Amino acid sequence: MIGVIAKLTVRPDMTAEFETHANELVAQVNANEPDCVLYELFKYKEGGEYVFMEKYKDKAALEAHGKTKYFLAAQPKLGPCLAGAPDIQSYVSVG
Secondary structure (H helix, E strand, O other): OEEEEEEEEEOHHHHHHHHHHHHHHHHHHHHHOOOEEEEEEEEOOOOOEEEEEEEEOOHHHHHHHOOOHHHHHHHHHHHHHEOOOOEEEEEEOOO
């Protein structure tokens, strides 16, 4: 299994727009990627801090995710909402 945590800081004036586009992406991933075990967006209680938590069956599933039409189409919608570059960390299962 491959785990990914993507931390994003969203501009305060763009949180509603970000959440709309991000939730559309979450729905597309969960509906169309059977090898993606988890794809969910979380928000810190205060401020514009968000985290995508992702879990894929293998490296091929992660690579396929990044090439989907809906993932690529979401980037120009989500990018302007961000206050900086995302912090993306990838992990491998130890169990």
